Amino acid sequence: MSRSDLHLKRVFYDAFRQLSTTRKHFVPEVTAIEVKFYPYAGLHHTIRVRAGRVYVRISDLFSAAPPEVIRALAFLLVARLLSRKVPRLHERVYRAYAFSPEILRASDIARRQRGRKIISSARGRVYDLGRIFSRLNRRYFGGEIERPVLTWSQRRARSILGHHDGAHNTITISRVLDSADVPEWFVEYIVFHEMLHIKHPARIINGRRYYHSPSFRAEERSYPRYGQAQDWLDRVIRKSHELRARAA
Numbered sequence: 001m002s003r004s005d006l007h008l009k010r011v012f013y014d015a016f017r018q019l020s021t022t023r024k025h026f027v028p029e030v031t032a033i034e035v036k037f038y039p040y041a042g043l044h045h046t047i048r049v050r051a052g053r054v055y056v057r058i059s060d061l062f063s064a065a066p067p068e069v070i071r072a073l074a075f076l077l078v079a080r081l082l083s084r085k086v087p088r089l090h091e092r093v094y095r096a097y098a099f100s101p102e103i104l105r106a107s108d109i110a111r112r113q114r115g116r117k118i119i120s121s122a123r124g125r126v127y128d129l130g131r132i133f134s135r136l137n138r139r140y141f142g143g144e145i146e147r148p149v150l151t152w153s154q155r156r157a158r159s160i161l162g163h164h165d166g167a168h169n170t171i172t173i174s175r176v177l178d179s180a181d182v183p184e185w186f187v188e189y190i191v192f193h194e195m196l197h198i199k200h201p202a203r204i205i206n207g208r209r210y211y212h213s214p215s216f217r218a219e220e221r222s223y224p225r226y227g228q229a230q231d232w233l234d235r236v237i238r239k240s241h242e243l244r245a246r247a248a
């Protein structure tokens with residue numbers, strides 16, 4: 001691929017500049033824009049804002065797209081982010097390429113080949129849940145916890161970082177934690193919490209289900225980095241509120 005990284009950033013920067021018409025809209029610095037091609041299952045692109053930085057992921061099916069198509073896509077994504085109407089011309093250029101037989105065929109193949117792999121993978125881009133589980137199991141549970149299905153979530157949820165589903169014997173960890181910005185000990189803590197759910201099954205008292213019994217809580221507090229993990233939790237939750245406020 002001959003397109004330079006800086007060129008891609010500038011294309012998105014231009015889209016921001018042209019589509020931001022009121023002071024409410026924001027125009028990020030060129031250097032605060034990150035654009036990557038990503039092997040999504042199927043034709044799919046995303047744009048997100050986090051702490052003033054813009055993260056764009058373009059389907060790798062578009063990695064050989066002509067410059068005017070990338071430009072059209074930049075306008076489409078930025079318009080969506082700013083809740084602006086998409087300029088007609090860009091919509092037309094994008095669709096002509098996205099719905100060409102070549103791209104349609106490639107996206108079909110990608111969906112078939114990648115669709116399933118992505119759903120149930122313990123190995124993320126940064127962290128491997130299988131390794132984290134084994135380490136915690138050895139260190140804190142004497143290896144007694146039977147390994148459940150471990151998987152990263154499909155969505156990058158911030159409100160639910162981890163979930164244990166007893167019926168399906170599955171621990172799901174939010175993909176938002178599979179990031180180099182998140183320290184491994186914090187991911188470990190979230191997995192540890194979910195493992196405690198296996199060790200301390202929910203109890204039903206007077207028809208109500210109690211997930212976090214006193215013994216669950218006591219064992220959780222004994223985790224060496226418990227206090228530090230709580231601080232991080234506060235930060236993650238605060239961030240998600242800021243994000244919602246921005247989107248509203």
Ligand SMILES: [Zn+2]
Nearest residue numbers: 193197211212
């Ligand atoms: Zn819990």
